[in-house]
Amino acid sequence: MGLSNVEAGFRNEAGIETVIGVLRQRLGDRLQTGEALRAQHAHTTTYIPGQSPDAVVFPESADDVKMIVRACADHQVPVIPFGAGSSLEGQVNAPHGGISIDMARMNRVLQVNAEDLDCTVEPGVTREQLNSDLRDTGLFFPIDPGANASIGGMTATRASGTNAVRYGTMRDNVIAVTAVTASGEEIRTARRARKSSAGYDLTRLFVGSEGTLGVLTSVTLRLQGIPQAISGGVCPFPTVEAACNAVIMTIQMGIPVARIELLDALQMKACNAYSGLSYPEGPTLFLEFHGTDAGVAEQAELFAEIAADCGGGEFQWTKEAERRTELWKARHNAYWAALQLRPGAKGISTDVCVPISRLAECVTETQEDIASTGLIAPIVGHAGDGNFHVLVLMDTENPAEIAAAEAFVGRLNARALAMDGTCTGEHGIGQGKRPYLSLEMGEGVSVMRQIKQALDPKNIMNPGKVFSFDP
Amino acid sequence: MGLSNVEAGFRNEAGIETVIGVLRQRLGDRLQTGEALRAQHAHTTTYIPGQSPDAVVFPESADDVKMIVRACADHQVPVIPFGAGSSLEGQVNAPHGGISIDMARMNRVLQVNAEDLDCTVEPGVTREQLNSDLRDTGLFFPIDPGANASIGGMTATRASGTNAVRYGTMRDNVIAVTAVTASGEEIRTARRARKSSAGYDLTRLFVGSEGTLGVLTSVTLRLQGIPQAISGGVCPFPTVEAACNAVIMTIQMGIPVARIELLDALQMKACNAYSGLSYPEGPTLFLEFHGTDAGVAEQAELFAEIAADCGGGEFQWTKEAERRTELWKARHNAYWAALQLRPGAKGISTDVCVPISRLAECVTETQEDIASTGLIAPIVGHAGDGNFHVLVLMDTENPAEIAAAEAFVGRLNARALAMDGTCTGEHGIGQGKRPYLSLEMGEGVSVMRQIKQALDPKNIMNPGKVFSFDP
Numbered sequence: 058m059g060l061s062n063v064e065a066g067f068r069n070e071a072g073i074e075t076v077i078g079v080l081r082q083r084l085g086d087r088l089q090t091g092e093a094l095r096a097q098h099a100h101t102t103t104y105i106p107g108q109s110p111d112a113v114v115f116p117e118s119a120d121d122v123k124m125i126v127r128a129c130a131d132h133q134v135p136v137i138p139f140g141a142g143s144s145l146e147g148q149v150n151a152p153h154g155g156i157s158i159d160m161a162r163m164n165r166v167l168q169v170n171a172e173d174l175d176c177t178v179e180p181g182v183t184r185e186q187l188n189s190d191l192r193d194t195g196l197f198f199p200i201d202p203g204a205n206a207s208i209g210g211m212t213a214t215r216a217s218g219t220n221a222v223r224y225g226t227m228r229d230n231v232i233a234v235t236a237v238t239a240s241g242e243e244i245r246t247a248r249r250a251r252k253s254s255a256g257y258d259l260t261r262l263f264v265g266s267e268g269t270l271g272v273l274t275s276v277t278l279r280l281q282g283i284p285q286a287i288s289g290g291v292c293p294f295p296t297v298e299a300a301c302n303a304v305i306m307t308i309q310m311g312i313p314v315a316r317i318e319l320l321d322a323l324q325m326k327a328c329n330a331y332s333g334l335s336y337p338e339g340p341t342l343f344l345e346f347h348g349t350d351a352g353v354a355e356q357a358e359l360f361a362e363i364a365a366d367c368g369g370g371e372f373q374w375t376k377e378a379e380r381r382t383e384l385w386k387a388r389h390n391a392y393w394a395a396l397q398l399r400p401g402a403k404g405i406s407t408d409v410c411v412p413i414s415r416l417a418e419c420v421t422e423t424q425e426d427i428a429s430t431g432l433i434a435p436i437v438g439h440a441g442d443g444n445f446h447v448l449v450l451m452d453t454e455n456p457a458e459i460a461a462a463e464a465f466v467g468r469l470n471a472r473a474l475a476m477d478g479t480c481t482g483e484h485g486i487g488q489g490k491r492p493y494l495s496l497e498m499g500e501g502v503s504v505m506r507q508i509k510q511a512l513d514p515k516n517i518m519n520p521g522k523v524f525s526f527d528p
Numbered sequence: 529m530g531l532s533n534v535e536a537g538f539r540n541e542a543g544i545e546t547v548i549g550v551l552r553q554r555l556g557d558r559l560q561t562g563e564a565l566r567a568q569h570a571h572t573t574t575y576i577p578g579q580s581p582d583a584v585v586f587p588e589s590a591d592d593v594k595m596i597v598r599a600c601a602d603h604q605v606p607v608i609p610f611g612a613g614s615s616l617e618g619q620v621n622a623p624h625g626g627i628s629i630d631m632a633r634m635n636r637v638l639q640v641n642a643e644d645l646d647c648t649v650e651p652g653v654t655r656e657q658l659n660s661d662l663r664d665t666g667l668f669f670p671i672d673p674g675a676n677a678s679i680g681g682m683t684a685t686r687a688s689g690t691n692a693v694r695y696g697t698m699r700d701n702v703i704a705v706t707a708v709t710a711s712g713e714e715i716r717t718a719r720r721a722r723k724s725s726a727g728y729d730l731t732r733l734f735v736g737s738e739g740t741l742g743v744l745t746s747v748t749l750r751l752q753g754i755p756q757a758i759s760g761g762v763c764p765f766p767t768v769e770a771a772c773n774a775v776i777m778t779i780q781m782g783i784p785v786a787r788i789e790l791l792d793a794l795q796m797k798a799c800n801a802y803s804g805l806s807y808p809e810g811p812t813l814f815l816e817f818h819g820t821d822a823g824v825a826e827q828a829e830l831f832a833e834i835a836a837d838c839g840g841g842e843f844q845w846t847k848e849a850e851r852r853t854e855l856w857k858a859r860h861n862a863y864w865a866a867l868q869l870r871p872g873a874k875g876i877s878t879d880v881c882v883p884i885s886r887l888a889e890c891v892t893e894t895q896e897d898i899a900s901t902g903l904i905a906p907i908v909g910h911a912g913d914g915n916f917h918v919l920v921l922m923d924t925e926n927p928a929e930i931a932a933a934e935a936f937v938g939r940l941n942a943r944a945l946a947m948d949g950t951c952t953g954e955h956g957i958g959q960g961k962r963p964y965l966s967l968e969m970g971e972g973v974s975v976m977r978q979i980k981q982a983l984d985p986k987n988i989m990n991p992g993k994v995f996s997f998d999p
Contacts, residue, residue: 170883170885171780172776172780172883172884172885173883173884173885173914174779174780175883195780196780214725215723215724215725215729216725217723221723225700226723228723228729228732229696229700238975242971243971244970244971244972244974244975245969245970245972246972247950248945248948248949248950248968249883249948249949250881250882250883250913250914250915250944250948250949250950250953251881251883251884251913251914251915252688252692252697252699252881252913252915252950252953252954253686253881253950253952253953254685254686254687254736254950254952254953254954254955254956254957255950255951255952255956255957255961255964255965255968255969256736256957256965256969256972256973256976256994256995257733257736257737257741257976257979257994258686258699258729258732258733258735258736259969259972259975259976261699261729261732261733262728262729262732262733262979264729265725265727265728265729266728270728281782282779282780282781282782284782285781285782305643308645308753309642309643309645309666309667309753310753310756311752311753311755311756311818311819313784347782348782349826349830351822351826352823352826355820355822355823359820410721410722410723410724411721412641412643412644412646412720412721412722413643413644413722414641414643414644442721442722442723443644443721443722444721444722444723473721474719477719477720477721478719478720478721479718479719479721479723479724479725479726480726481724481725481726482721482723482724482725483723483725484725485725485726486725486726486727490726493726494726494727497719497726498716498726498727498730499715499716500713500714500715501715501716501717501727501730502727503715504709504715504728504730504983505727505728505730507982507983508728508733508979508982508983510982511978511979511981511982512975512978512979523727523728524727
């Protein structure tokens with residue numbers, strides 16, 4: 058969380074100036090250099106200080122992207138892809154300056170193949186836009202990271218969210234991408250078949266590469282049929298351990314739960330206060346089941362039995378949409394509720410992910426850690442994946458608080474790694490988690506660097522992200 | 529299918545001789561050079577001529593593998609990983625000679641984490657051995673490619689099989705690997721969390737790399753709870769198109785079918801003859817459903833409605849184990865039944881995979897193509913994935929037949945690619961499919977070559993496989 062991960066390096070001033078001249082001539086007012094717009098394209102949703110690009114360009118086609126990347130490659134100028142700006146670890150900052158490629162105008166749904174349950178979209182399409190476009194097909198795109206992120210950004214950070222426990226992450230739901238590599242060539246990583254054993258998995262190499270290997274120009278996604286029925290509910294537990302035991306049994310029994318979210322006691326207290334609710338202020342699971350009418354009832358009933366076996370309180374659930382929304386209100390408003398625990402503070406979200414057998418232990422130790430530091434930091438977890446978020450409510454102008462929060466995040470990551478987990482389940486490395494990647498991956502980072510060296514020898518693709526790299 | 533893909537290249541005779549001397553000293557009788565054993569480690573289950581390694585070694589630990597790879601690296605000698613020898617496209621041949629690393633003695637199940645539904649095994653563990661070991665845990669490893677393949681080999685070829693439609697392929701079920709790279713270092717590609725956004729997806733890079741980037745030393749796998757109930761059945765259709773329509777509707781409706789297999793008319797005829805059955809000799813779907821007792825009945829009933837809507841005949845199904853085995857007998861014996869269509873012939877299996885909307889068209893055109901060539905070649909498909917196999921029954925001593933079969937495979941691949949499919953859904957590229965990879969991937973193959981160059985600059989890791997590479 059410190060500035061140690063955000064070195065502002067060498068700026069190729071001459072190259073940047075030349076490229077801006079070249080691109081202005083070709084793009085006209087689709088290149089902008091106003092300070093406010095540039096600042097808006099640096100990162101805003103983290104504690105990490107913004108590092109503005111020198112210009113923002115708005116391509117409208119893959120050919121535009123190729124032209125832009127080639128110009129930048131010719132003059133060794135950084136290229137920073139920008140989607141919706143909702144990433145959390147400094148992914149769109151420009152520590153070495155350069156050109157931000159804003160994908161907002163590449164927002165067409167190019168193809169929907171209903172029979173194959175897939176679609177191909179430009180990277181600037183947002184998640185909500187896609188689902189709105191799909192409304193009449195009976196299909197939906199399940200991945201929901203919370204924010205109305207762009208599909209390109211979600212692909213680049215290997216995003217997931219509440220229903221990954223059922224539908225997987227972007228890793229599982231991207232069939233293919235097209236991308237412009239550092240040499241300015243566009244490649245396609247796969248065809249549209251649901252599976253393939255043809256060569257290296259370039260699709261998965263680009264998913265999660267955070268713009269460091271190329272700029273995405275289209276993404277082919279798996280879609281799902283909208284379930285016939287949905288049931289949902291909420292269940293309190295005496296301890297985090299009891300709640301996690303219920304999660305483990307649910308997964309082991311093969312109940313295809315669509316969402317299984319853990320809110321800790323502090324978060325529940327915040328939710329009650331914010332939404333005028335009266336839930337028990339202890340660890341609580343929020344669940345959702347997708348399936349047939351009979352299936353979602355059966356799943357809920359099976360879960361109720363498991364919850365009872367694990368010492369949980371009453372599992373309130375329903376198949377009725379309005380009542381379901383009501384039961385889930387606390388979860389939906391969790392972020393806004395948490396912010397009210399300390400009005401005026403900024404909420405900085407961090408995430409780790411551990412094997413689910415270690416989740417209770419990791420959450421409990423983290424709560425103790427939070428208490429000992431005096432931070433205010435509720436916990437919300439995608440419990441079925443062993444993934445949880447800590448929202449640290451902090452005064453980002455107070456150096457002592459920043460230092461305390463930074464030290465806490467360091468301990469949180471060390472704790473997750475010691476439990477055979479990862480320093481990020483879904484936010485990505487960006488700048489913020491860079492110090493932890495080598496702790497997690499060891500020599501694996503050298504292999505990542507070798508790949509980066511091979512595909513982007515001049516280090517123009519989103520430099521300074523994921524790992525330090527000095528070609 | 530021609531020998532054009534199987535160039536026998538430069539042999540580093542001096543290096544090979546030196547390495548054999550070095551390794552013999554260190555491994556004693558765990559290094560073998562007998563001709564029969566070497567021939568057995570070259571490929572035997574394809575039309576591709578065997579190309580024997582110069583020696584076979586039997587490591588018993590990751591340290592042995594490191595030592596072997598380092599010796600081979602020092603002297604620029606090829607390293608060819610060998611699992612169960614059940615690959616189909618020449619993956620274990622040694623076109624430049626070298627050392628076959630037989631993983632048979634690295635066959636320990638290292639760790640089973642029942643609460644996390646995962647396990648870690650050495651690469652020589654076979655699929656059947658693993659499931660036998662797991663028997664008492666209530667868990668199983670679902671991927672079933674037919675052969676009793678090794679987990680290392682399945683990982684290396686990104687294998688799948690009949691139930692990938694429900695449980696995914698090796699891509700989806702490998703959590704992490706450890707591998708010894710060309711430099712002789714062992715890396716771990718991920719920790720044990722169910723998801724991660726930490727850097728490049730090295731796990732997926734090794735899955736499907738066919739030994740060309742390193743030698744696997746362990747594989748961490750996702751497991752599944754053994755379903756409470758299984759139902760299964762069989763349903764005839766008037767046309768391949770009608771059968772495929774039923775498959776598409778089943779997937780679109782979100783019925784979590786565990787297996788949905790298509791046998792064509794010729795294959796059904798073979799099955800009737802071989803097993804003394806009396807099924808209609810037309811396109812037929814074999815299905816299996818996993819879930820709760822009520823769930824598997826509901827799924828079967830829903831499918832029966834879909835089948836009727838698509839013009840199918842009676843869907844015979846059952847939840848009773850013995851009767852289910854009986855209904856599935858034709859599918860289980862399909863390979864042996866097919867061989868009896870031409871006693872004495874060799875059955876050469878090839879596979880392609882297309883978007884399921886194109887499956888009927890691809891199968892029908894392929895049947896017409898087979899008819900026009902005079903080949904005898906039944907079709908069995910993993911229809912839910914759009915993946916199908918053609919088993920060409922041929923006299924592999926007859927050059928005219930080889931030429932006809934080779935030309936047929938070329939047309940089959942071109943047809944699949946024209947339908948936005950892949951030249952291999954699950955067998956991998958090896959030597960046999962090399963000519964088709966660049967047709968499929970275009971410039972993507974250059975990116976694969978760049979990665980290979982970065983990680984194995986001397987080209988010692990299973991050279992001559994996946995793509996041609998000349999460092």
